[in-house]
Amino acid sequence: MGIHTLAIHAGEAPDPTTGALVPPLHLANTFFLGSAEDGAAIFAGEKDGFVYSRWGNPTVALLEKRIAALEHAPAALATASGMAAISTAILNIVRAGDHVIAAQAIYPSTYHLFANELRALGIETTFVDATDPQNIARAIVPNTKLIYLESPGNPILALCDLRAIATIARDAKIISITDNTFATPINQQPLDFGIDVVVHSATKYFGGHGDAVGGVIVGSREFIKQCANEPLRFFGGILSPFNAYLILRGIQTLPLRMERHNANARAIAQFLQTHRAVEWVAYPGLPSHPQYALAQKQMRGFGGMVCFELKGGINSGARLMNAVKLCSLAVSLGDTRTLIVHPASTTHSVVTRAERIAQGVSDGLVRLSVGLEDVEDIIADLERGLEKK
Ligand SMILES: Cc1ncc(COP(=O)(O)O)c(C=O)c1O
Structure with a gap:
């Protein structure tokens, strides 16, 4: 079945x-x-x-x-x-x-x-x-x-x-x-x-x-x-x-929700990739991901998680967290609502900078758990936040 x-x-x-x-x-x-x-x-x-x-x-x-x-x-x-x-x-x-x-x-x-x-x-x-x-x-x-x-x-x-x-x-x-x-x-x-x-x-x-x-x-x-x-x-x-x-x-709605998480995340990754405040975007469904070929081989969809590096280091991450309104500043992932986190100022602030960098968590890294809202609304919120940042 x-x-x-x-x-x-x-x-x-x-x-x-x-x-x-x-x-x-x-x-x-x-x-x-x-x-x-x-x-x-x-x-x-x-x-x-x-x-x-x-x-x-x-x-x-x-x-x-x-x-x-x-x-x-x-x-x-x-x-x-x-x-x-x-x-x-x-x-x-x-x-x-x-x-x-x-x-x-x-x-x-x-x-x-x-x-x-x-x-x-x-x-x-x-x-x-x-x-x-x-x-x-x-x-x-x-x-x-x-x-x-x-x-x-x-x-x-x-x-x-x-x-x-x-x-x-x-x-x-x-x-x-x-x-x-x-x-x-x-x-x-x-x-x-x-x-x-x-x-x-x-x-x-x-x-x-x-x-x-x-x-x-x-x-x-x-x-x-x-x-x-x-x-x-x-x-x-x-x-x-x-x-x-x-x-x-x-x-019961997991397959349906994942279709939407996948589609929303891809659209947001594409939007972020073209934004001048963003240094780089990591999403396995983007051809720019270093393992894009592997993603195509072993995944059917690329998920609802998107990471991006802001230009301007640690302060720019903290400023974006304060500027967004629809995206909720919160840990965890996979919810219906979009969650945003800046690991360097929150989850990873307890480890040394060197340890954090070794784990791939750079100063301006932002992690988004893309939710099921209308994607235009999430993009508008991020766009507003990135302008203010
Ligand atoms: C990839 C991954 N595995 C395991 C866990 C731990 O799950 P839980 O918080 O349900 O114990 C998390 C939590 O964020 C996670 O992101």
């Missing part, structure tokens, strides 16, 4: 007791086990059944089936946030003494997780410029257990060649994970290129309305079962059924 149909129907069945077509929101913490024999069979794994919501919940399970279908995956596992998905998937693979290779240009909290939290647990990470797959091949050492990617990467929209890196990983018997939050399965399905595991912040495009934090891990049945039975169950970062319900609701 097509992607629009799957987004609305995958995994669903009318409620057997009421016939309700909208999936019910199951808030129960615990479930009746039936007889002692049934209970024993469920605990022994011989019979399917819900036991306790930290181990599995019907509303959350429907969300997992829906996302697995969209990602062309055998199974999925929902988590409390994108970071819970990332940490659960990683902790299902690595132990003290293991080595990880990670792309350098990734979401700052993921970078921190590798550089600080996992390091403290005895897991070393080598960060590489993953735009060249050979940098990954060269960084492999005998105890490398994981290759971690993000494509397009946050915030500067660098791409990883998913097929080439998946091949390197498989040849070396190393598990590969990619964060597909920016692309969504509407624009890119990494498992089709041989990547083993996909992670998402469902807080972003899946939910789509800025009102539910969540995450998801996607992969083989064995991998997902192990994540569910070990790190997720015992570290406890499960998704609330209420947020699963909201994210399921959002996913």
